[in-house]
Amino acid sequence: MPALVVVGAQWGDEGKGKIVHYLSREARYVVRYQGGNNAGHTVVFDGKKFALHLIPSGILLPRARNVIGNGLVVSPKAFAEEVGMLERRGIKVRGRLHLSLGAHVILPYHILLDTLREEGGRGIGTTKKGIGPCYEDKVARIGIRVCDYLEPDTFRSLVAQNLKVRAAELSRIKPLKAIMEDVFRDYDALRRLLAPFCADTTELLAAALGRGERLLLESAQGAMLDLDFGTYPFVTSSNPVSGGACTGAGIAPTAISGVVGVAKAYTTRVGLGPFPTEIDGHVAAYIRETGQEYGTTTGRPRRVGWLDLPQLRAAIRVSGINALAITKLDTLANIHPIKVCVAYRHRGRRLETFPLSRRAQLDVEPVYETFPGFSGDVSSARDFASLPISARRYVEQIERWLGVPIALVSVGQSRDQTIVRRGRSLWAREH
Numbered sequence: 386m387p388a389l390v391v392v393g394a395q396w397g398d399e400g401k402g403k404i405v406h407y408l409s410r411e412a413r414y415v416v417r418y419q420g421g422n423n424a425g426h427t428v429v430f431d432g433k434k435f436a437l438h439l440i441p442s443g444i445l446l447p448r449a450r451n452v453i454g455n456g457l458v459v460s461p462k463a464f465a466e467e468v469g470m471l472e473r474r475g476i477k478v479r480g481r482l483h484l485s486l487g488a489h490v491i492l493p494y495h496i497l498l499d500t501l502r503e504e505g506g507r508g509i510g511t512t513k514k515g516i517g518p519c520y521e522d523k524v525a526r527i528g529i530r531v532c533d534y535l536e537p538d539t540f541r542s543l544v545a546q547n548l549k550v551r552a553a554e555l556s557r558i559k560p561l562k563a564i565m566e567d568v569f570r571d572y573d574a575l576r577r578l579l580a581p582f583c584a585d586t587t588e589l590l591a592a593a594l595g596r597g598e599r600l601l602l603e604s605a606q607g608a609m610l611d612l613d614f615g616t617y618p619f620v621t622s623s624n625p626v627s628g629g630a631c632t633g634a635g636i637a638p639t640a641i642s643g644v645v646g647v648a649k650a651y652t653t654r655v656g657l658g659p660f661p662t663e664i665d666g667h668v669a670a671y672i673r674e675t676g677q678e679y680g681t682t683t684g685r686p687r688r689v690g691w692l693d694l695p696q697l698r699a700a701i702r703v704s705g706i707n708a709l710a711i712t713k714l715d716t717l718a719n720i721h722p723i724k725v726c727v728a729y730r731h732r733g734r735r736l737e738t739f740p741l742s743r744r745a746q747l748d749v750e751p752v753y754e755t756f757p758g759f760s761g762d763v764s765s766a767r768d769f770a771s772l773p774i775s776a777r778r779y780v781e782q783i784e785r786w787l788g789v790p791i792a793l794v795s796v797g798q799s800r801d802q803t804i805v806r807r808g809r810s811l812w813a814r815e816h
Contacts, residue, residue, distance in 0.1 A: 387597070387642045387812050388594065388630075388636060388640040389641075389642055389644075389811060390602045390603075390641055390644045391645045392607070393606055393607025393608060394647055394648040394700040394701070394709070395649065395653070396609045396655070397605070397607040397610055397654075398653055398655065398678075399649050400649065402426020402437060403426075403427075403428055403442075403712065403795060404712070404795070405426070405441065405443065406430065406445060406800055407793070407800050407803050408601055408645070408811065409442065409446050409449050410448075412449055412600065413450065413598035413600070414449065414451070414452060414589075414593050414599075414601070415450075415451050415600075415603065416600060416630075417452070417453055417457060417605065418457070418602050418630045418633030419454075419604060419605060419625060419633040420516070420606055420623055421457055421463075421491060421514060421515075421519070421605075422439050422460055422463040422514055422516075423516045424438060424606060425438050425680065426442050429798040429800070432799075434798075436681050437467065438467060439460075439463060439464055440478075440482060442603075444471060444481065444482060450481050450483065451481060451483070452484075452590065453482070453485060454488065455586065455587070455634070456488070456629060456633020456634065457633070458488065458490070458516055458519040458623075459488045459489070461578075462571065464484070464579065468578075479581065482582055483583075483584045484579065484583050485585070485635075487586075487587075488531050489519055489520070489522070490519070490528075490529045490531060491515040492568050493515075493567040494547070494555055494564050495516075497515075497558050497564070498515070498518040498551070498555070499516070499517060499518055501554070501558055509656060509658070510655065510656025510658070511656070512683050517622045519622075527543075527546065529547070537572075537576070541569075544565065544568055544569075545565075587634075587636075591636070594636065599812060602630040602634055602641075604625040604626075605621075607625055608646075608699070608700035608703060609654075609700065611625050611626045611629075617743065619656065619659070627706075642812060643707055643812065644704050644705050644708075645706070645793075645811055646704060646709050647709075648700075648710070649676075649713045650711050650713055650716065650717050650779075651690065652692055652693050653690070654687065655687050656685075660690055662692070662696075662751050663688050663689070672689045672716060673686060673687065673689050676713050691723075691725060692726065693751070695729055696726075697787060698739070698787065707789065710791070710792060710794075710795065711793070711795065712795040714776060714779075714796055715762070715764045715796040715797055715802075717759070717776075717779075718763055718776075719759075719761075721757065721758035722755045724754070725753065725779075726751040727786065728752040730749065731748060731749045732748075735752070756775065759773035759774075759775040764802055765796075769794065769804050769806050772794075772804075780794060780806075790806075794806060
């Protein structure tokens with residue numbers, strides 16, 4: 386039962402969309418298993434850029450069928466806009482995209498709550514898309530699922546109930562009657578648009594696995610934003626780690642054949658929270674501009690830092706990562722020297738992995754090893770031997786330190802700017 390999971394191994398924005406798009410050539414189903422339209426993948430396909438937020442990047446390949454799993458929270462409006470964008474650009478979506486009936490629905494009042502908290506002194510740097518409040522409703526057992534949204538009487542009753550529950554907070558922003566009007570303004574049109582895409586996707590995936598078809602499961606965000614294992618409370622509201630693939634897609638752990646972790650050749654983070662290897666100054670500015678480190682969803686400039694091995698060790702451990710894809714190696718060209726954090730110092734002790742304590746996460750000091758940089762444009766390299774020797778040594782040493790094979794190295798946004806270092810298929814455990 387060949388299911389391969391692709392996870393972000395840092396704080397998100399690692400280039401998962403490009404890697405998923407690359408691996409989608411070998412997959413029958415591409416499945417997104419958590420998060421919402423707070424995520425963003427920028428993928429270059431046939432020389433054109435596509436910015437995707439909900440729909441898996443496998444949608445760009447005609448053979449793949451795509452699933453938005455039950456672990457997501459879905460804005461019907463954002464879903465409709467993304468489907469429309471793809472269809473206007475000539476991508477066939479209908480019949481190839483399936484939305485889980487068990488996914489929860491983001492409504493206008495979730496966005497109001499998110500904005501209120503971010504702008505009212507309780508913020509952690511969210512995208513204000515309503516993700517957190519929607520997951521709160523799910524956990525509180527007052528959430529509204531896609532199957533509820535498709536039933537007008539059920540939906541109206543649940544909205545009325547939820548507005549009463551949230552009345553004290555929401556009435557500070559807007560009259561409840563006006564919020565109700567916002568919820569139902571485009572409801573009929575959105576419900577009709579969503580309906581043909583909806584299915585019990587767990588049945589689709591179980592049948593595919595039974596036929597021996599390959600499933601590619603993709604996370605949003607990254608391991609360090611995981612609700613349980615990330616830099617809490619500066620995290621997302623779901624589980625990007627590989628374990629989230631089972632609950633978020635409705636497949637069994639025994640179906641997973643491997644886990645690919647995606648990490649940049651350096652590190653970035655959006656929003657607030659600890660970031661031990663963060664740098665500023667001209668090197669950070671160079672990386673940000675060269676790598677176009679601005680959020681796909683918000684356009685916010687990303688914080689920039691050196692590669693952090695203790696952080697990566699933690700991500701590898703909790704997700705069972707057995708292969709890595711290193712992205713944006715090309716961005717480090719012309720930087721001399723390049724640093725890598727190999728450990729931390731904390732109160733006189735050396736730490737090899739990321740601490741759980743929020744205080745320690747803020748207080749640790751990076752221990753760096755320095756590498757000679759490399760020059761020139763490496764984006765045209767199509768095999769590992771074509772890279773400058775300093776670039777090759779950088780990748781090889783990271784691999785030795787982490788003890789996990791680096792199977793793919795990305796040197797640009799396009800799918801063909803991907804160097805395969807390991808001849809063996811990443812799906813090899815199926816044999």
